[in-house]
Amino acid sequence: MKILETKIMRGPNYWSGYRKNLIVLKLDIGELELLPTNNIPGFSERLEQLMPSLFTHCCSENEPGGFFRRVKRGTWMGHVVEHIALELQTLAGMDCGYGRTRESGTKGVYYVVFSYKIEKAGVYAGEAAVRIADALVKGEHYSIDADIERLRELLRKYSLGPSTQAIVDEAEARKIPVKRLNNGSLVVLGQGIHQKKVRAAILDSTSCIGVETASDKEDTKRLLSQAYVPVPEGLLVNKEEELPSVTETLNFPLAVKPLNGNHGRGVTTNILNAEQLLAAFHLAQSISYDVIVEEHISGTDHRLLVVNHKLVAAAKRIPAQVTGDGVSTITQLVEFVNMDPARGYDHESHLTKIKLDESALKALAKKNLGPDSVPAPGETVCLKDTANLSTGGTAIDVTDKVHPHIIFMAERISRLLNLNVCGIDLLVKDIEQPLTKENGRVLEVNASPGLRMHLSPSEGNGRNVAAPIIDMLFPSAEQSRIPVVAITGTNGKTTTTRLVAHLMRTAGKNVGYTTTDGVYIGEHLIRKGDCTGPLSAEAVLLDPTVDFAVLECARGGIIRSGLGFDECDISIITNITEDHLGLEGIDTLEQLTEVKSIVAKNTRPGGYAILNADDDRVYGIRLDIVSHFALFSMDANSERIRKHCARGGTAAVIEDGWLTICEGRWKKPIIAVASIPLTYGGRAECMIKNILPSALAAHLLGLSPQMIKNALEHFEASPQLTPGRMNLFSFRNFELMIDYAHNIDGFSELEKFMAKTPATLKVGIIAAPGDRKDSDIFRVGQLSAKIFDEIIIRNDKDLRGRTAKEISDLLIKGIQSVKPGIGIKQIEDAGEAMQYAINNAHPGSFIFMSTEYPQESIAFAENALRTELERPEKKNGNPIGRSLILKAS
Numbered sequence: 001m002k003i004l005e006t007k008i009m010r011g012p013n014y015w016s017g018y019r020k021n022l023i024v025l026k027l028d029i030g031e032l033e034l035l036p037t038n039n040i041p042g043f044s045e046r047l048e049q050l051m052p053s054l055f056t057h058c059c060s061e062n063e064p065g066g067f068f069r070r071v072k073r074g075t076w077m078g079h080v081v082e083h084i085a086l087e088l089q090t091l092a093g094m095d096c097g098y099g100r101t102r103e104s105g106t107k108g109v110y111y112v113v114f115s116y117k118i119e120k121a122g123v124y125a126g127e128a129a130v131r132i133a134d135a136l137v138k139g140e141h142y143s144i145d146a147d148i149e150r151l152r153e154l155l156r157k158y159s160l161g162p163s164t165q166a167i168v169d170e171a172e173a174r175k176i177p178v179k180r181l182n183n184g185s186l187v188v189l190g191q192g193i194h195q196k197k198v199r200a201a202i203l204d205s206t207s208c209i210g211v212e213t214a215s216d217k218e219d220t221k222r223l224l225s226q227a228y229v230p231v232p233e234g235l236l237v238n239k240e241e242e243l244p245s246v247t248e249t250l251n252f253p254l255a256v257k258p259l260n261g262n263h264g265r266g267v268t269t270n271i272l273n274a275e276q277l278l279a280a281f282h283l284a285q286s287i288s289y290d291v292i293v294e295e296h297i298s299g300t301d302h303r304l305l306v307v308n309h310k311l312v313a314a315a316k317r318i319p320a321q322v323t324g325d326g327v328s329t330i331t332q333l334v335e336f337v338n339m340d341p342a343r344g345y346d347h348e349s350h351l352t353k354i355k356l357d358e359s360a361l362k363a364l365a366k367k368n369l370g371p372d373s374v375p376a377p378g379e380t381v382c383l384k385d386t387a388n389l390s391t392g393g394t395a396i397d398v399t400d401k402v403h404p405h406i407i408f409m410a411e412r413i414s415r416l417l418n419l420n421v422c423g424i425d426l427l428v429k430d431i432e433q434p435l436t437k438e439n440g441r442v443l444e445v446n447a448s449p450g451l452r453m454h455l456s457p458s459e460g461n462g463r464n465v466a467a468p469i470i471d472m473l474f475p476s477a478e479q480s481r482i483p484v485v486a487i488t489g490t491n492g493k494t495t496t497t498r499l500v501a502h503l504m505r506t507a508g509k510n511v512g513y514t515t516t517d518g519v520y521i522g523e524h525l526i527r528k529g530d531c532t533g534p535l536s537a538e539a540v541l542l543d544p545t546v547d548f549a550v551l552e553c554a555r556g557g558i559i560r561s562g563l564g565f566d567e568c569d570i571s572i573i574t575n576i577t578e579d580h581l582g583l584e585g586i587d588t589l590e591q592l593t594e595v596k597s598i599v600a601k602n603t604r605p606g607g608y609a610i611l612n613a614d615d616d617r618v619y620g621i622r623l624d625i626v627s628h629f630a631l632f633s634m635d636a637n638s639e640r641i642r643k644h645c646a647r648g649g650t651a652a653v654i655e656d657g658w659l660t661i662c663e664g665r666w667k668k669p670i671i672a673v674a675s676i677p678l679t680y681g682g683r684a685e686c687m688i689k690n691i692l693p694s695a696l697a698a699h700l701l702g703l704s705p706q707m708i709k710n711a712l713e714h715f716e717a718s719p720q721l722t723p724g725r726m727n728l729f730s731f732r733n734f735e736l737m738i739d740y741a742h743n744i745d746g747f748s749e750l751e752k753f754m755a756k757t758p759a760t761l762k763v764g765i766i767a768a769p770g771d772r773k774d775s776d777i778f779r780v781g782q783l784s785a786k787i788f789d790e791i792i793i794r795n796d797k798d799l800r801g802r803t804a805k806e807i808s809d810l811l812i813k814g815i816q817s818v819k820p821g822i823g824i825k826q827i828e829d830a831g832e833a834m835q836y837a838i839n840n841a842h843p844g845s846f847i848f849m850s851t852e853y854p855q856e857s858i859a860f861a862e863n864a865l866r867t868e869l870e871r872p873e874k875k876n877g878n879p880i881g882r883s884l885i886l887k888a889s
Contacts, residue, residue, distance in 0.1 A: 004109065022098070081133050082101045192549065201451060234292050240282075254280075255269045256280035269386070299441075311402065320384045355391075395453035401432050425445070501550045502711060512541075530554075537564030573596055619640060658671065684717070686726075733845075734844065763841075768810070791815060
């Protein structure tokens with residue numbers, strides 16, 4: 001077996017509209033296509049012995065053991081790989097339950113689809129599953145232990161910490177968009193101007209001064225002491241020689257801690273003599289040069305969590321400890337405690353495994369104990385000087401027991417340090433009594449407090465402390481999102497995207513949008529190239545200046561990675577025609593429709609999918625969406641439009657030459673089509689088809705008819721506004737148009753336009769993408785012969801798997817099948833082809849250039865125009881023609 005390709009889905013996708021995180025393996029099972037599992041001797045038995053937990057997989061039988069029964073009856077190896085990949089992740093602590101295996105259309109090649117929690121772990125699980133299945137087929141020994149351990153390592157390395165994960169979970173429960181920005185815990189919540197960044201419990205709105213103050217324990221104590229908050233008396237030292245003078249001021253027992261530390265690292269408490277003090281000093285100084293020595297406070301460790309200056313949780317913290325049985329050593333007792341499934345490494349579980357590290361050994365030594373000591377039955381042995389969960393401690397929820405005076409004090413401290421999220425540590429004898437010097441002291445304030453102890457305490461009620469954090473960041477979920485318009489289809493996507501962006505800019509929005517030409521923020525191009533995939537969409541949605549997004553969504557990006565957003569407010573599907581078929585497993589129009597429909601299916605329930613009523617496949621998508629839908633049509637008398645409006649629906653049509661918005665039985669004429677510059681006086685029907693859904697989207701977004709009219713009057717098919725989309729350059733004696741037309745539908749629309757365009761001679765410079773079917777390239781040739789009087793065949797730079805001769809031969813066959821005697825010239829380079837056409841242009845002729853790289857072609861045409869301007873006009877009795885006009889805004 002061989003993995004031919006691995007794709008990682010990160011958003012709504014072709015395989016599932018609501019499961020974003022999927023691995024898609026293109027798997028060639030080779031000769032196993034002829035060997036289902038029931039024909040492989042011993043396979044079923046070996047699989048059950050190696051992975052007995054697969055019994056829980058119900059498969060299509062909807063009951064435990066269903067998958068094993070399928071294997072016994074006979075299934076193909078792609079299906080087996082799917083289930084193994086899922087179970088490997090589950091055994092490693094990542095419960096992943098969704099999988100599908102589908103034929104690819106090529107014999108023996110399957111698409112194996114399964115969910116993942118950690119991206120790298122999902123990829124590894126797929127590769128390991130193939131190795132395991134291959135070993136089972138061959139009857140070779142295989143142990144899955146190493147694979148499971150590797151997956152656990154990936155989980156520990158790449159999973160979010162518990163605090164960040166809790167905040168993310170709460171945000172997702174409220175449908176607030178979430179995007180992880182690195183392999184750590186830096187996460188952005190929300191979109192555009194509404195976004196908020198979070199790293200654990202530190203927010204982008206958290207005071208920087210507050211964080212710095214809290215990280216300096218001496219500054220914190222001084223500030224709190226000045227505000228009459230009870231704190232331990234202490235001194236700051238950084239030299240061993242200073243310790244004797246400290247003991248003259250402070251009496252034993254003492255506590256030592258690093259000035260800048262966290263998670264209890266370097267802290268020693270209940271120091272009884274100078275020898276212990278010296279050892280504690282060196283331990284603390286290994287963390288921080290400056291060390292605090294302070295009086296040891298008796299009491300129980302408590303953590304108070306304050307969010308938005310309100311106490312939301314309190315926990316009593318118990319240091320890591322074991323209880324003796326009179327037989328087991330401390331080492332054995334720790335091993336027994338660590339067997340608790342609630343304990344994991346670092347932060348992977350609710351509790352952390354106890355380590356007999358240096359700090360534990362020192363804590364034992366103070367009690368004249370060691371790892372081999374055997375505590376008496378019932379004897380409790382504390383193993384750490386601090387009660388942090390990260391060192392193996394446990395927590396008991398006491399939120400409902402906190403005295404009102406302590407609540408007041410905690411909330412006041414959060415304001416004194418100006419921290420909107422903070423953890424306050426105090427040692428107190430009785431949490432149900434006011435905090436006085438006799439009852440306890442505040443030890444320190446944490447600017448990034450862990451949430452784990454409050455979410456899942458060892459005893460008491462868990463507190464959803466992520467909820468008040470999200471409440472503070474986003475008082476309502478709607479305030480987390482910016483409006484998103486997503487556009488897909490076969491043709492017209494880019495122009496429609498640009499036009500919608502233009503309409504919303506005129507409404508005062510700072511629009512970010514993606515196109516086949518690049519990514520734009522406002523009017524600035526920030527990245528050139530084909531940017532119609534999910535990464536470009538994410539770049540726009542992550543821009544903190546953007547308050548409106550318009551996203552072109554091409555087939556390729558959807559298939560490769562899924563959508564770059566979870567939902568949109570408005571979707572537009574321009575049309576669906578035969579293009580790109582036979583690529584990436586999409587072989588039929590039905591499959592292509594399914595790909596395109598993903599955009600409409602992920603329109604939010606209260607939003608609108610704008611569908612082409614003149615396209616049967618697009619119109620049919622209305623039956624599969626959860627949102628409202630609106631229609632557009634070139635025919636005001638369309639039966640589909642009439643019925644839709646009779647039911648109170650909204651539509652955009654062309655009626656009596658006017659762009660008209662229909663709402664139920666009411667009609668709002670917006671503008672005469674011929675007066676819209678983009679339509680070239682009404683000749684460019686393809687542009688009218690782009691204007692209809694764009695204007696309809698603007699109407700649904702609240703723009704008035706006058707705003708829509710004004711915007712349309714100031715949008716032209718220029719190199720600046722629509723590069724490569726019907727850009728017209730008027731020379732003295734002829735016209736040149738540059739367009740991106742590259743498929744059958746594009747040339748069909750061009751045929752309509754050219755039929756309405758007068759010219760003494762129509763010259764076409766054409767090419768065809770090499771990754772299209774033979775019949776598609778042939779058909780482009782036929783259409784070209786109908787449109788032009790002379791044809792120049794050029795070559796794309798990227799031939800996409802064919803030779804230039806193969807493409808040219810197919811085009812020529814198509815051309816000659818329609819117009820055998822037509823003049824055909826082959827010029828490989830696009831620039832040379834355009835220059836040849838310009839040099840040989842007849843007065844009154846019209847040259848059409850089908851371009852692969854619009855910007856290059858536009859630059860070439862503009863340079864030719866400048867060259868013509870520099871030449872004196874020849875007045876030899878022939879018409880000079882119109883003066884130079886460069887169509888631009």
